Amino acid sequence: MAIEFTKYHGLGNDFILIDNRSSSVPVVTPEQAIKLCDRHFGIGADGVIFALPGENATDYTMRIFNSDGSEPEMCGNGIRCLAGFLADLEGESRNKDSYRIHTLGGVMIPQILPNSQVKVDMGLPRLLAGEIPTNLAPDKEKVISQPLEVAGQTWDVTCVNMGNPHCITFVEDVAAIELESIGPKFEHHPVFPQRINTEFIQVVRRDYLKMRVWERGAGITLACGTGACASLVAGVLTGKCDRAATVELPGGPLQIEWSEVDQRVYMTGPAERVFTGKL
Numbered sequence: 001m002a003i004e005f006t007k008y009h010g011l012g013n014d015f016i017l018i019d020n021r022s023s024s025v026p027v028v029t030p031e032q033a034i035k036l037c038d039r040h041f042g043i044g045a046d047g048v049i050f051a052l053p054g055e056n057a058t059d060y061t062m063r064i065f066n067s068d069g070s071e072p073e074m075c076g077n078g079i080r081c082l083a084g085f086l087a088d089l090e091g092e093s094r095n096k097d098s099y100r101i102h103t104l105g106g107v108m109i110p111q112i113l114p115n116s117q118v119k120v121d122m123g124l125p126r127l128l129a130g131e132i133p134t135n136l137a138p139d140k141e142k143v144i145s146q147p148l149e150v151a152g153q154t155w156d157v158t159c160v161n162m163g164n165p166h167c168i169t170f171v172e173d174v175a176a177i178e179l180e181s182i183g184p185k186f187e188h189h190p191v192f193p194q195r196i197n198t199e200f201i202q203v204v205r206r207d208y209l210k211m212r213v214w215e216r217g218a219g220i221t222l223a224c225g226t227g228a229c230a231s232l233v234a235g236v237l238t239g240k241c242d243r244a245a246t247v248e249l250p251g252g253p254l255q256i257e258w259s260e261v262d263q264r265v266y267m268t269g270p271a272e273r274v275f276t277g278k279l
C-alpha cells in the first residue's frame with residue numbers, strides 16, 4: 001500500500017512527516033527511514049516523523065527516527081513541523097490552535113501562530129548529570145562549566161536535557177569550529193552513554209547567540225530547536241546571556257525564552273511545508 005508523506009522544514013532542519021494516526025506502530029522501520037533520509041538515493045531529510053494517536057490524555061504522539069535510524073526522545077524543529085502537519089491534516093475540522101503532544105521526552109505543547117510560526121512550550125530543562133545522562137559528574141549534580149577533553153583540546157561544557165541530551169560549549173568564533181571532525185568525537189565520547197547533541201555557541205550580545213550544531217544521529221544540520229533551547233539555558237546558568245534571546249542558526253533565527261515565572265522553556269520559529277508525495 002502506498003504511504004503518503006509531506007516534507008517539512010524548520011529553518012532547514014528537514015523532515016519527512018507521515019500520517020500514522022490509525023496505528024501506534026510507525027509504518028516505516030528505522031532501516032527504511034535511513035534510506036528515505038538519504039540525500040542522493042532517497043527523499044533526503046534529517047529525520048522521519050510520525051503523527052500517532054495520543055497517549056496519556058494527549059492529542060497526539062510524536063515519534064521520530066534520525067537519519068541514522070536511531071530514535072531520539074524529542075525534536076524541537078520537528079514538533080513545530082508536526083503541529084503544521086496536524087493542522088493541515090485536520091483541515092476545516094480543526095478546532096484548536098494548540099496541541100498536547102506526547103513524546104518520549106515528555107509532553108510538549110505547540111501553539112500555531114500566524115505566518116507559519118509555531119510557539120512551543122518545551123517544558124522544564126533537566127540539569128542533573130543522571131538526567132542528561134552523563135558521567136561527567138555524580139548523578140545528582142549539575143554539569144555547568146566543566147572541563148572535557150575532546151580531540152586533544154579542553155572544552156568548557158554545560159549539559160542540559162531538553163527531552164533529549166545536549167552538551168553546550170561557548171566559543172569565541174563559531175565559524176572557526178571544525179564541526180565535521182570534532183562533532184563525532186563529542187557524540188561518541190564515553191562520558192555520554194546515550195551519545196549527545198553538541199552545540200557550539202558564540203555570544204554576540206546577551207540577547208543574541210550564534211549557534212552551530214552537531215546532532216546525534218544526524219550530524220551537521222542547519223538548525224536544532226532543542227539545541228537552541230538547551231543553549232539558552234546553558235547561557236543563563238553560566239551568566240553569559242539573558243533569559244530571552246534570539247538564537248541564530250545557519251538556517252535562520254529562533255526566539256527562545258526560559259521563563260522566570262514558570263521555569264519552562266518557550267521556543268518560537270517557523271514550520272514550512274515543502275511538498276507531498278507517495279512512497
Ligand SMILES: N[C@@H](CCC[C@H](N)C(=O)O)C(=O)O
Pocket residue numbers: 013066071072073074075076077078164165197215216217218221223224225226227
Ligand atoms: N533537530 C532536532 C533534534 C533531533 C533529535 C536529535 N538528533 C537527537 O538525537 O537527540 C531539534 O530540532 O531539536
